[in-house]
Amino acid sequence: MPTPKKSPPRAATRQGEDRYRDYRFSFESGEYRYDVEAPLLLHPDFDTLLVATRRHLTKKESRKVILKKVGAITGREARARATEEVRLAGFLHHPRIARVFDFVVHDGIPFVVMEHLKGSFLFTLLDLAAAVAHRLPIPFAVHVAAEVADALAYAHECEDDMGTPLHIVHRAVGPMRIRLTLDGRVKLTNFGAAYSELAGRMPTPRDLLRGDPAYIAPELLRAIFAANQRKSDPLAPKELDGRADIFSLGLVLLEMLTAKYPLDTLGLLPDRPATRFPPGIRTEHSTWIGLDVLANRVLRFGTEEVLRASAFAFEPLRAILVQALASDPEQRYRTAADMRDDLRNYLHETGGPSYGRQEVMAEVEAIVRMATESKLLAAQPMEYGVLPDLEDLQRNEKRG
Structure with a gap:
């Protein structure tokens, strides 16, 4: 087992609909409205990541995105860093690189708008x-x-x-x-x-x-x-x-x-x-x-x-x-x-079967299932919302 490198925050569990209320807010920027729903990552060693829905103000289109708070710096420098990250991402078009869409500012804080990958x-x-x-x-x-x-x-x-x-x-x-x-x-x-x-x-x-x-x-x-x-x-x-x-x-x-x-x-x-x-x-x-x-x-x-x-x-x-x-x-x-x-x-x-997306998906599902079924709160990662309830897994099985 790996030596723990960081101290995760208290795990997110299903204790009522208000468990994320401090991270629910909305704002408009440019052509879009952003409805922040929950945190994805809250830890001092990494960038704060928030899950949001981005809705176009005039068109019927919406998508889940990640808002990354630009940390370590403030003010004009923070905005300049966010702008630079978006500019650089504009040249990175590759199926194995997550996309970056834009940057927005809310209450004076710049956020980089990134692709949400479930x-x-x-x-x-x-x-x-x-x-x-x-x-x-x-x-x-x-x-x-x-x-x-x-x-x-x-x-x-x-x-x-x-x-x-x-x-x-x-x-x-x-x-x-x-x-x-x-x-x-x-x-x-x-x-x-x-x-x-x-x-x-x-x-x-x-x-x-x-x-x-x-x-x-x-x-x-x-x-x-x-x-x-x-x-x-x-x-x-x-x-x-x-x-x-x-x-x-x-x-x-x-x-x-x-x-x-x-x-x-x-x-x-x-x-x-x-x-x-x-x-x-x-x-x-x-x-x-x-x-x-x-x-x-x-x-x-x-x-x-x-x-x-x-x-x-x-x-x-x-x-x-x-x-x-x-x-x-x-x-x-x-x-x-x-x-x-x-x-x-x-x-x-090595002569084994070809390894690809199906095998990765199966491995991830197996690990999440084992961690969920163990009901070990210590297994909760600092990334929020990864572990489903055991009831969710059983419900999905019945549907299948």
Whole structure:
């Protein structure tokens, strides 16, 4: 079972119709009315996500959307960040990347309007699986990683309207940015922390570490330490490219395979970290572990640790993990497409049945059913509304 990385808020249960009353409000913006119905995610380590229905004011059309609150910054900068995220998303048209529609402002707070994908985050599924002592099948983990690698391969090569490469780096690839839909699709979400060379983009503040520190690539940390010594800009190193996302995806894959966060329980650290994180650097959200400890774990994580953690796997899969998680980006996969191809070849060469949406859907349904039937409140994820009532499942069975 994975070591818990975060403290979820109190689980959402069916205790009357008022359980979400603090998150029900409506407002109009542009051509649409937004009726916010419930939270999807409320946690200091991640962006606040609200489920809403967007209705056109003059046409008979409506759809469910997600409103993502732009956090960590306020005022004009927050609006500029939201605008930039929407502009960047306008170039990202891929079946494995969640769509972004617009941004709106309510009570002075900007929200990015995103595609609503019924299902769960990979993080939620990992938590539910751990709660019922269920290990994700290796083909499931490899397939999910291959789908995300495919999305990253597209994003890394994306160009603007003039054919100029955007050099996008997601910078926040992790289980809370990977969405598994009810019909078995895998979607990479939330490019809000992405680095790009989009014309007119806002520079990253010198003291702000963007993305998810828990899945950060070691070269970014080394750049921060080096820049701190020479008093230069530490957060946008020249060597930053898509290989940083490959490392993050490698950690996610290893986490799916082992049911453990790879940097948590390896005993790599002395009592006091040998390297101190440069003072004055802040993160976009709170972190579940001190930056000193996290930085040392990332920088000391190497081939030996990867092989030890993946001892149960066949050699071809271990080789993929070693290459994806190489500390030196020059030894890592050159492109996400190369990693995707190796993962898909592994699935093909292991000789099992083809793995796709039906298999993903069946696995997600099985885990949710086990977690629901166990009636363990501890199994409730920090993502609201994932677990149905057991009565709902039984009712659906009768209908079937």
